[in-house]
Amino acid sequence: MSRTTTTRPAAGAPTLTGRLVAWGSTSEVGGLLLFLALVVLGFSLATDRFLTAPTFASIAFQLPELGLLTLAMLIPILSGGLNLAITFTANISGLALAWVLQAHGGAEAGMFAFALGVFAALAVGALVGLVMGAAIAYTGAHPILVSLSMMIFLRGLGEFLTRGGDISGFPEFVRLIGHGWFAGLPVPLWLLIGCVLAWHVLLSRTRLGLTIHMAGSNIEATRYSGIDTRRTLMLVYTLSGVMCGIAGVLMLARFNSVRVGHGEAYLLITVLACFLGRVDPFGGFGRALPVAVALLILQVIASGLNLLGANQHLATALWGAFLILVMVIRYLWASRSPHRP
Numbered sequence: 001m002s003r004t005t006t007t008r009p010a011a012g013a014p015t016l017t018g019r020l021v022a023w024g025s026t027s028e029v030g031g032l033l034l035f036l037a038l039v040v041l042g043f044s045l046a047t048d049r050f051l052t053a054p055t056f057a058s059i060a061f062q063l064p065e066l067g068l069l070t071l072a073m074l075i076p077i078l079s080g081g082l083n084l085a086i087t088f089t090a091n092i093s094g095l096a097l098a099w100v101l102q103a104h105g106g107a108e109a110g111m112f113a114f115a116l117g118v119f120a121a122l123a124v125g126a127l128v129g130l131v132m133g134a135a136i137a138y139t140g141a142h143p144i145l146v147s148l149s150m151m152i153f154l155r156g157l158g159e160f161l162t163r164g165g166d167i168s169g170f171p172e173f174v175r176l177i178g179h180g181w182f183a184g185l186p187v188p189l190w191l192l193i194g195c196v197l198a199w200h201v202l203l204s205r206t207r208l209g210l211t212i213h214m215a216g217s218n219i220e221a222t223r224y225s226g227i228d229t230r231r232t233l234m235l236v237y238t239l240s241g242v243m244c245g246i247a248g249v250l251m252l253a254r255f256n257s258v259r260v261g262h263g264e265a266y267l268l269i270t271v272l273a274c275f276l277g278r279v280d281p282f283g284g285f286g287r288a289l290p291v292a293v294a295l296l297i298l299q300v301i302a303s304g305l306n307l308l309g310a311n312q313h314l315a316t317a318l319w320g321a322f323l324i325l326v327m328v329i330r331y332l333w334a335s336r337s338p339h340r341p
Contacts, residue, residue, distance in 0.1 A: 032277070032293040039297055043304035050307055057186070061179070063299045064188035065254060066266050066273070068247035070295055071199050071288070072240045073270040078203070079236045080216040080283030081136065081143030086244050086270065087263045088154035089128045093121040093248030094258040095158060098167040106169045114174065122245040128154065129241020133234035158260030166259035170252070178253030188250055195246065199288040202239075212236060216283025265316070272323045273298055281327075 043050040069086050076083040100117030101109045128150065135146045180187045203209035211232050214222045223229045252258050277294035279286030305315050 029290050029293055032290055032297065036293065036297050036300065039300055039304070043300070043307070046304070047307050050304060055303060055307065059296075059299050059303050060186045060189045061254075062303070063295060064186075064192040065247060065251055065263060066269060066299065067192040067292070067295050068195060068243055068250060069263065069266050070270040070273045070291060071195055072243035072247065074199065074274055074279065074286065074288065074291055075203070075212060075236050076143065076147075076240050077271075077274050077279055077281065078216050078283055078286050079212050079233060080219060081233075081236070082147060082271075083129075083132070083237065083240050084144065084147040084267065085128065085132065085151040085154060086240070086247075087267055088151050088158065088260065089125055089241055089244035090248035090251060091158055091258065091260045091262055092128065092154050093125040093245040094252040094262070095161065095167065095248075095260075096124040097121040097249055097252055098170070098258045101170055101174075102167065107171055109171050111173070114171070118249055121249050122242055125241040125243070125245025125248065126238050127241070129237040129239065129244070130234060132241075133237030136237065137230035137233040155260060162258075162260060164260075166257045168257035170256060174253050175256055178250065178256070188254065191246070191250060195243065196288055196292045203286075203288055208232070208235060213284055216280070216285070218284075268316075268319055268323070269298055272319060272326065275323065275326050 040050075049055065069090065072086045072089075073083055097114075097117035097120060100120050101113055104110070104113035104116075132143075132146050132150050135141055136143050177187055182190060203212065211222070211227055214225075214227065215229055215232050215236075219229055222232075247263075248258075251262055255262060273294045274286065274291055275281060276297065277286065277291030279291060302315070305318070310318075
């Protein structure tokens with residue numbers, strides 16, 4: 001199936017196309033914010049418990065885990081791929097941190113042990129991503145098959161190493177990272193904001209970000225233009241693994257334990273958040289800020305359904321139906337506006 005590609009100007013060139021794309025990104029964020037306002041209005045009318053401080057505090061604490069995993073999913077999709085192993089990469093990374101803390105005294109471990117454990121978690125996440133990226137880049141295997149194989153491997157490895165149980169018993173300051181407040185906002189939310197800004201800069205202000213978009217649009221044309229697409233794909237999945245490592249650290253701090261399978265239900269929602277945030281499912285187009293707003297919408301919907309007493313299985317079914325609805329709406333919108341940048 002052929003795909004239309006767009007000729008991209010040199011980085012930093014103040015062209016009309018660049019201004020149109022920037023305007024398009026702004027309008028997307030504005031449209032999503034309007035949708036968010038309608039969702040908040042709807043739930044506030046449905047239950048008087050929605051517009052309360054505890055509800056918004058709950059949203060602020062729950063959003064970062066899902067947000068970090070969505071950022072880990074974002075750049076593989078932009079490159080024309082997918083990473084189905086994000087949750088289990090986060091689990092294995094969290095296990096690496098837990099083992100370092102346990103080896104240095106468990107609940108009595110100090111900041112040096114924690115810093116060493118965080119480094120180990122990020123290194124494990126990066127290694128998992130690097131292996132996937134190398135397999136995709138050098139063998140030509142489809143990203144779905146490679147990441148699915150890695151997901152199965154990591155799940156089995158984690159279950160074997162933990163014997164199906166969990167690891168707990170960490171220093172008090174680790175719990176504060178997952179549940180503390182700073183400058184009026186939860187610490188995990190500050191972490192998510194920093195990662196969103198880092199991804200925004202990476203994708204919109206760097207050569208690697210431009211290369212990722214180009215590879216997602218047409219990887220063969222990108223290769224013929226002289227860009228090392230193998231190196232690009234390896235960097236994409238390595239960075240995705242690093243973000244999974246950050247998510248693993250946060251999940252350990254939030255749950256005060258590590259168990260293989262934590263956050264497994266987030267996989268569908270990360271894909272949904274990317275599509276709702278106007279990321280092209282075939283790669284080549286998408287930005288971090290609209291995805292961040294889409295994440296907030298989905299978390300607000302989840303919290304609202306919980307307050308209304310919706311069954312968890314029904315909520316899962318609604319996520320799948322919502323994903324189909326988003327795809328249909330995107331198709332109809334694209335068919336009506338074929339020349340929209």
